[in-house]
Amino acid sequence: MIIGSFAVVFALFLVVIIATLARASIAARIAGTPEEIPVVSTRLSVTLFHVAMLAMSLFLMISVGTQVLYGVTNTETVVVPAVGAAFFTVGYVSARYSSEHSGRLSHRQWVGGPEGETAELFARAYRERAWVVGLAIVPPLLVLVARVVAVGVLGTPADLPAGAGGS
Secondary structure, three states: OHHHHHHHHHHHHHHHHHHHHOHHHHHHHHOOOHHHHHHHHHHHHHHHHHHHHHHHHHHHHHHHHHHHHOOOOOOHHHHHHHHHHHHHHHHHHHHHHOHHHHHHHHHHHOOOOOOOOOHHHHHHHHHHOHHHHHHOOHHHHHHHHHHHHHHOOOOOHHHOOOOOOOO
């Protein structure tokens, strides 16, 4: 199951990369008028980037969540979802509140865009699509809740290192 989900996420990343590089021609086919091509192009590339982050979050949930469901009580089942939730929270805050900076970076670094793409269009697309990255926060939090419900934060008393349970 984990290998299959990894293959799906990897394939999605390849699709995102190819679509981002070919966004000018894709946007030309989707847009109604030539003036809409840069807007459609930036929205497409930013949305695909955010969907890739959501896919990473879902893969994290599947890989660590199965360990939680099978009763694995190692620290990985606490640390990985906590760090993942923090990472995607920073991604959401960045997309929502630092969209101008992200827009400038994307405009300078992402090749393959049509004429008329601007940093302002990217910034607007980041703000409009920040909710997708916000969704990526949910799966790691669900894994943390499942971990606390299943075995508690530290696990069962039998899982504690020798000498740590004061009886």
